[in-house]
Amino acid sequence: MVNKAAAKLRAQLADPDEIVVCPGVQDGLSARVCLQQGFRNPYMTGAGIAISLLGMPDLGLITADDMVRNASMIASLDRTVPVITDADTRFGGPAMVARSVERYILAGVAGLHIEDQVSTKRCGHLLGKELIDVATYVARIRAADAARRRLEDDIVLIARTDALQSLGFDEAVRRLKAAVAAGADVAFLEGMTTKDDMQKTVEAMAPTPCLLNMVSGGVTPLIDAAEARRMRYKIAAQELKATGAIRERQGPDGKVIGGVRECFEVCGLSECAEFDKEMGGKAYADGV
Ligand SMILES: C[C@](O)(C(=O)O)[C@H](CC(=O)O)C(=O)O
Structure with a gap:
């Protein structure tokens, strides 16, 4: 199956001058505003869906159905824009991960990220995050890779680690490298607290492209896309600020x-x- 959205995202990632700016969207209106403002890559935020769809915090309460239905709706609004989605922990072991990835592929998504928190996960900018071990994490990534191969699809697989908070920078990088060896295309070190770590991550992971996630009120310093590009990030996820203004x-x-x-x-x-x-x-x- 040809995943045109993924092909487009891959071309963006391969362009040395481009940084993929992804404003977070969680519903039809925010996705429309994102597109109207000319952004080329909406990012479907799990936290946003938890808040807006469930009225709940980002604590792993959203179901696969909630996520896939939303992803499918957002990806269908404009098939020419590659949507990246949060895929959280994907609810457990390899079989659950693979099935979720297949469903996201069928929803028309261009890329997704999978993390190494336990299933009772929480937002990456909260305290007390608990992790699975590296082997279990790698099995998740391998399962995601196998699922896309099974569908002959090339959805962009983004490995996220939440290890910085409890295990430190070196272990976080080690996990990301293991994930890349298992098939991930992009590395996402979540919850960085200093610009120094932000820079060091790109250097440590090169040539693998890196994603930078910035959340207003979160732990990561907020920088603009130009600075993220100077740091050589390839994807910058940030907040979409205009939804209120359109209302x-x-x-x-x-x-x-x-x-x-x-x-x-x-x-x-x-x-x-x-x-x-x-x-x-x-x-x-x-x-x-
Ligand atoms: C990236 C993230 O998973 C999301 O759902 O957007 C969250 C962001 C947030 O809570 O606003 C995260 O865990 O960082």
């Missing part, structure tokens, strides 16, 4: 603009009405 904001004259019509417009209201007309429908002939 409602004030114009220069103090009048409120935005609101529900603008939300619908961003989400394709005119296109839907136009499509109806083109197909001979009359539902919106008197306006919408």
Whole structure:
């Protein structure tokens, strides 16, 4: 099967001048705003889904169905943009990991990351993270790699480690290297707390491309895409800041603009009405 989204993401990763900037999105509106703002790579955030879909913290409570359904919806909004998704721990052993990866592939996703926390995981920027051992982690990565081979797909496999907090930098790098040896394409060292570590990670993992995750209020220093590129990061995941603004904001004259019509417009209201007309429908002939 040809995964066009993955091919596109791979081309971006191979371009020496490009940094893939991925604003976090968790639902249809945030994904639409991301695309409207011209970003080429939405990042489906598990934390965002936990908060917005479940009203719960990022503690491993989201199910595979929650994630895959959302990923499929987001990837379908514009098939020309490669979506990267959080795949958390993928709920356990090799069989669960492989099945999840297959489902993400069928959802049309370009890349995903799998981590080395226990199944009762938590956001990478919280305290007290617990890890699985390296062999179990490598088995997860190997299973993800096997799943994509089985489907003859080349979804980009991103290995994330949360080991820095409890085991230190060297062990985190060792885990990422083991994951790359097992088939991962990109390395993601989560929860870095200094710019020094951010720089050292890229150097230690070269030539493997690295992902930098920045969360407002999290433990990692916030830098812009230009600085991330200078550090030679290939992917920068960051927060999408504009969703609130599209919902409602004030114009220069103090009048409120935005609101529900603008939300619908961003989400394709005119296109839907136009499509109806083109197909001979009359539902919106008197306006919408
Ligand atoms: C990357 C992450 O897994 C996510 O869900 O976006 C989270 C980010 C967050 O909690 O905002 C993480 O664990 O860093």
